Amino acid sequence: MKNTDLVWDLVDAKAKDFCDLSDSVWDTPEVNYEEYRSAAAHVARLEAEGFRVTRGIAGMPTALMGEAGEGGPVIAILGEYDALPGLSQEAGVAEERPLVQGGHGHGCGHNLLGSGSLLAAAAVKDFLAANKMAGRIRYYGCPAEEGGSSKGFMVRAGVFDDVDIAICWHPAAFVGVNNPISLACNELNFHFSGRASHAAATPHLGRSALDAVELMNVGVNYLREHMPLTARVHYAVTETGGHSPNVVQARATVRYLIRARELPDLLELVERVKDVAAGAALMTGTTVRSEIISGDANLVGNTPLEALMHTHIERIGLPPFDDADRATAAKFQQTFTTADIKASFARFGLKPRSGVSLCDVIFPPESGDGTIVGSTDVGTVSWVVPTVQMRGATYAIGTPGHSWQLVAQGKLPAAHKGMTQAAKVMASTAADLFGNPEAIAAAKADHAERLAETPFVNPIPDDIDPPLPANLYGADNGR
Known part of the structure; x- marks a missing residue:
């Protein structure tokens, strides 16, 4: 000194x-x-x-x-x-x-x-x-x-x-x-795509992306019992597909922030949440695409x-x-x-x-x-x-x-x-x-x-670009 x-x-x-x-x-x-x-x-x-x-x-x-x-x-x-x-x-x-x-x-x-x-x-x-x-x-x-x-x-x-x-x-x-x-974390968007239809006349022809978002959220809430005690999962619905209840919504997006104490636990939990999203898409006859926006290691x-x-x-x-x-x-x-x-x-x-x-x-x-x-x-x-x-x-x-x-x-x-x-x-x-x-x-x-026993894996994949303003939905996702 x-x-x-x-x-x-x-x-x-x-x-x-x-x-x-x-x-x-x-x-x-x-x-x-x-x-x-x-x-x-x-x-x-x-x-x-x-x-x-x-x-x-x-x-x-x-x-x-x-x-x-x-x-x-x-x-x-x-x-x-x-x-x-x-x-x-x-x-x-x-x-x-x-x-x-x-x-x-x-x-x-x-x-x-x-x-x-x-x-x-x-x-x-x-x-x-x-x-x-x-x-x-x-x-x-x-x-x-x-x-x-x-x-x-x-x-x-x-x-x-x-x-x-x-x-x-x-x-x-x-x-x-x-x-x-x-907490290590990843922030992801889950984009659901379905099929629009008249909600009264032909609801059976529609495939609701908004239903898929709701079912995903329910599924993740049930998953909470089976996460590590220090894990945290938060979500916000950022796209509902519209404001008309007489239309079966053909698109909807939910943003998830997934956290875990250790980086390997995070990577495993992200895959489990993705599985829930896939299940919600299967139940509703929709498709889902996920994209990582950002991520931090512990x-x-x-x-x-x-x-x-x-x-x-x-x-x-x-x-x-x-x-x-x-x-x-x-x-x-x-x-x-x-x-x-x-x-x-x-x-x-x-x-x-x-x-x-x-x-x-x-x-x-x-x-x-x-x-x-x-x-x-x-x-x-x-x-x-x-x-x-x-x-x-x-x-x-x-x-x-x-x-x-x-x-x-x-x-x-x-x-x-x-x-x-x-x-x-x-x-x-x-x-x-x-x-x-x-x-x-x-x-x-x-x-x-x-x-020595846990090699570094960047939670941000190589193909993801920084979420510059054009890619952010309001930049409202403070940690």
Whole structure:
């Protein structure tokens, strides 16, 4: 860890510019693969910092990479900047108040995520130069985490093939090393085709695609009893074939999001759901065609990297929240349920405490029981590169994910303080690794051991293109 404290000073010196970047991304929320202004803002900041910039990586217009340094190991810091639909909200107010009815909003904190990661990368760039150290630091700007799985397409395109270590973070209610548990997932459309007819005069001549969708949903609901306990299946009917009940609907589409704790379990469960769809088509005399839209692998942990990052979190300590920050967070807590607040503590293995509005403790490694988890495309990266992720405290304890309350807190001083603290952790972890080849080797050995008996299979097939806006039905499928 020699001299890594210097990188904290570099983070502090640059923090205002990157808090401004975060706020500008918050001001222009853009959803899956439409993050043109947000990506451009990140490119402008990279160029101002002297990075070598590559745009449009892996065939995605809003994906980008900035690199600095020469030779040595390659350490990547991952960023995101996509928003969620329907969460427009005025900043700083503890009541639901949309800026634009039906508009977008940063309900998962990705305005902070990308800016904080880029802040860390910029500080490491200057650290390497000041210490005349060999090594390359990269910032990857990754679009469409909320259901678009851009990192899976990036992995498939080989953009991480020469990366030695990947580091990232996510806004949260508490600070600590992320417990590397997530659900592998696939998102699929099931398109049913039948035959239209008059529903009263000649119903026997019709073959209802809408009936097939309903029967498929019933079949999958019965399948739930026979899935692994940690599996999750969700669906939305995206095409009903029309609005006239006197017509036998000739087409209908249902979208499924299928999740499982382990990648092999996911692949098996997807095939079982496909069988249910085929059965529904057989029962209704229709045909069905399935198409994978996106997919994420589950997270692969890395004990040496997690231990190293935890050490840096303890050295840096908690974000410097003050009484004003806590009072504002307490106002937001008044809009939460008791269950929201209890779940927030439980997710990080902490005992619920009353009267605590902002993070005041570092949660222990491998905390929580792993039941309150979602899916992330960081998981796919973790199968091909040793990866470590932290949680940074940026909002009130109990804030529901993907909520207007989270959007409203995205520009508060507490959010900026939490983002800056996370940048320091990522930057000093990276700086430590650049000066410690044995630590990199240990991380790679741990990674290889974990994958020895389970080879990687990208849940995104080779023939599937990124679901760019023309292929998305409203981009409303946040994970």
